[in-house]
Amino acid sequence: MTAPTLEDELARVAAREPDIGAWVIRHSDDELRRRVATLPQGPLHGLTLGVKDIIDTSDLGTERGSPIYAGRRTSADAACVALARAAGALVVGKTVTTEFAFLTAAGTANPHDVTRTPGGSSSGSAAAVADEMVRMAFGTQTVGSVIRPAAYCGVFGFKASHQLVPLAGVGALSPSLDTLGWFARDTADISAMLEALAPVTAAADDADPTRPLRIGKYRSHQWDHAAPEAVDALDQAAERLRAAGADVADVDPIVGLANAAEAATMLQMAESSRVLAWERQHHAELLSDLLRRVIESGSEISDDEYRAAQLIGAAARHDFDTAMTESGLDALLTPSAPGEAPAIKTTGDPVFCRVWTFLGAPAMHLPVGSGPNGLPVGAQLIGHRWRDRALVKVGQFAEGALAR
Amino acid sequence: MTAPTLEDELARVAAREPDIGAWVIRHSDDELRRRVATLPQGPLHGLTLGVKDIIDTSDLGTERGSPIYAGRRTSADAACVALARAAGALVVGKTVTTEFAFLTAAGTANPHDVTRTPGGSSSGSAAAVADEMVRMAFGTQTVGSVIRPAAYCGVFGFKASHQLVPLAGVGALSPSLDTLGWFARDTADISAMLEALAPVTAAADDADPTRPLRIGKYRSHQWDHAAPEAVDALDQAAERLRAAGADVADVDPIVGLANAAEAATMLQMAESSRVLAWERQHHAELLSDLLRRVIESGSEISDDEYRAAQLIGAAARHDFDTAMTESGLDALLTPSAPGEAPAIKTTGDPVFCRVWTFLGAPAMHLPVGSGPNGLPVGAQLIGHRWRDRALVKVGQFAEGALAR
Numbered sequence: 001m002t003a004p005t006l007e008d009e010l011a012r013v014a015a016r017e018p019d020i021g022a023w024v025i026r027h028s029d030d031e032l033r034r035r036v037a038t039l040p041q042g043p044l045h046g047l048t049l050g051v052k053d054i055i056d057t058s059d060l061g062t063e064r065g066s067p068i069y070a071g072r073r074t075s076a077d078a079a080c081v082a083l084a085r086a087a088g089a090l091v092v093g094k095t096v097t098t099e100f101a102f103l104t105a106a107g108t109a110n111p112h113d114v115t116r117t118p119g120g121s122s123s124g125s126a127a128a129v130a131d132e133m134v135r136m137a138f139g140t141q142t143v144g145s146v147i148r149p150a151a152y153c154g155v156f157g158f159k160a161s162h163q164l165v166p167l168a169g170v171g172a173l174s175p176s177l178d179t180l181g182w183f184a185r186d187t188a189d190i191s192a193m194l195e196a197l198a199p200v201t202a203a204a205d206d207a208d209p210t211r212p213l214r215i216g217k218y219r220s221h222q223w224d225h226a227a228p229e230a231v232d233a234l235d236q237a238a239e240r241l242r243a244a245g246a247d248v249a250d251v252d253p254i255v256g257l258a259n260a261a262e263a264a265t266m267l268q269m270a271e272s273s274r275v276l277a278w279e280r281q282h283h284a285e286l287l288s289d290l291l292r293r294v295i296e297s298g299s300e301i302s303d304d305e306y307r308a309a310q311l312i313g314a315a316a317r318h319d320f321d322t323a324m325t326e327s328g329l330d331a332l333l334t335p336s337a338p339g340e341a342p343a344i345k346t347t348g349d350p351v352f353c354r355v356w357t358f359l360g361a362p363a364m365h366l367p368v369g370s371g372p373n374g375l376p377v378g379a380q381l382i383g384h385r386w387r388d389r390a391l392v393k394v395g396q397f398a399e400g401a402l403a404r
Numbered sequence: 405m406t407a408p409t410l411e412d413e414l415a416r417v418a419a420r421e422p423d424i425g426a427w428v429i430r431h432s433d434d435e436l437r438r439r440v441a442t443l444p445q446g447p448l449h450g451l452t453l454g455v456k457d458i459i460d461t462s463d464l465g466t467e468r469g470s471p472i473y474a475g476r477r478t479s480a481d482a483a484c485v486a487l488a489r490a491a492g493a494l495v496v497g498k499t500v501t502t503e504f505a506f507l508t509a510a511g512t513a514n515p516h517d518v519t520r521t522p523g524g525s526s527s528g529s530a531a532a533v534a535d536e537m538v539r540m541a542f543g544t545q546t547v548g549s550v551i552r553p554a555a556y557c558g559v560f561g562f563k564a565s566h567q568l569v570p571l572a573g574v575g576a577l578s579p580s581l582d583t584l585g586w587f588a589r590d591t592a593d594i595s596a597m598l599e600a601l602a603p604v605t606a607a608a609d610d611a612d613p614t615r616p617l618r619i620g621k622y623r624s625h626q627w628d629h630a631a632p633e634a635v636d637a638l639d640q641a642a643e644r645l646r647a648a649g650a651d652v653a654d655v656d657p658i659v660g661l662a663n664a665a666e667a668a669t670m671l672q673m674a675e676s677s678r679v680l681a682w683e684r685q686h687h688a689e690l691l692s693d694l695l696r697r698v699i700e701s702g703s704e705i706s707d708d709e710y711r712a713a714q715l716i717g718a719a720a721r722h723d724f725d726t727a728m729t730e731s732g733l734d735a736l737l738t739p740s741a742p743g744e745a746p747a748i749k750t751t752g753d754p755v756f757c758r759v760w761t762f763l764g765a766p767a768m769h770l771p772v773g774s775g776p777n778g779l780p781v782g783a784q785l786i787g788h789r790w791r792d793r794a795l796v797k798v799g800q801f802a803e804g805a806l807a808r
Contacts, residue, residue: 076682198678307791
């Protein structure tokens, strides 16, 4: 399968963008044709890139999904954009985000069914990659804003370990949780982006290539949210990984993660209410009702509750690290989303992503098959913290296993 | 002692700023006289505030101590500025920062001796508060950029727990470490700022007011960097706290912190090299030699080294939390700086601050006395993570004890 050319993508945008609504602003076609000829060499040479519109770009505005920032411009690129451009990527435009990367749907349609959501908050990025309008796209995840839209749109999605990839120049929502991620249609591109963004390790790969990968099938404390198609996707993925030679075993939920989801929500609400202090004070009337309510609730969270949530996070990370090390697992395999994409008026439920974001562990969504309505379903792999490159390798193995 | 009025401060700036160089830009005196009449009520009502020039303000530019950002403007206030203004503070201007809040000295003088540094990177903020040009000022600390200048300038300085106060709208250097802080001439002002920035706790104060405060005198793994005046200041502070009724005991260095300083440096260099990707690519010639060298070294740190540093941090935090809880200590008392402020060509050594920033624990500098050259010396209190309000209370007790 040949990758679409820039001309293919431009034609695709012309034909499909009126129905999908993935883009806030793009360079003109002629400008892109000019730029593609002079890109630097590097792991992303010539790859087109969409950038979620909470991420600053020096040559295109960044409006953060809010009328408060209509027309906002910055002189500098966000660090991740600078790194991607230096590796040869062609930034084609800014993709639709929900308001401040939170929950209020922004109207982007799922390319597989325009009555459905592509997920959020990285809505335009997931939709544009799925619809072959662009090769790759940046997103961010504070709760489930990369892995969930990747699942709903049927593309690969990668959320890096917390703090591994800098968020300088990226609008914040909850800094203890905010993390960069990206979307692609194969794991080679996922890997190339990691190469561009994170330092090349000089250390030898410590994995024995003849040892079978060990993967834990992990139903999680959120299991009762899984629809039948999510259960099937997890089973299928486990089966095909096993058939390809991996050692796949059921793993019980890690005890220390039982309270993690609730603590993550507390933390996110408390931090968002302070992060958006200026917007709330000066432009409250331009915030969505949903966001305004969350900010109000968040501002009532006490010091003690905030501290308790942070300490639950620290303990959960310790228990997760210990469980991963002691079990000798390379990755966990767990649901990405409750099921197929729901109707377009919401962005779906991040219930299966929240805990992993809180832990700061790397995550990769794998498209597996389709559900009862023919829409994409899949599962995610969770890796050891700050072993992002090792998780990408597991993902590459899984891509091969699932393609058989 | 009556606090200086706005007119006193304006006269002070007119008289002293040519020698001190604390300010990048200020509102005009007339503009400040107009604004002071219409400030909102709140815990900071009428207090003048300087803002370190890496922190965005809607009404004054933010140049980050670098010619790369000369003339940079933003439409919004950083979250901390919005919160301070809503609490009644009067932002008077932007204070000098070292280049991107790193080490390269920016020329601000120490008000106690203009041949000496006020410390960095929050150089102008510490100097302006010490010199009574302004009531309070914001700084940030990635290694030792609040506590060290507070020590050199002889004012109170407070560094909040990591993530407690949002850094939205604040230029990043190393996000795993970057933390907001502030300077004041008494602990009542330190407390009022915390009130403005962090949510009011509804929970009852769990400290028994009749129980003596328990304070651990902590020499730290960095003890051999302490000059005689720093040793004396620590001894004096311990003695006066004891005389005022506190239970002060020597505490051995926490074993898990032995490797923390080295790991913190590794983390900071790796993160800074990525955070400043755009600046390095597009304006390398406008970076100082020192910063350029650090960025180059940081870009050679491998994944494995970065991961190891993060895991050392996680383990150190766990050991610190455990030690603080099991010992029943309210705070540690430990050096802030090696001694008096050195000559103005450097910003001094953050050696006594690095580990605490890495841990994310709250810290407060206490002025104690003066050294052999008559310059300020002191010590810092370190609190339990995210018990910032409790640490401020210990600081208030200490202020009283030291004033006797």
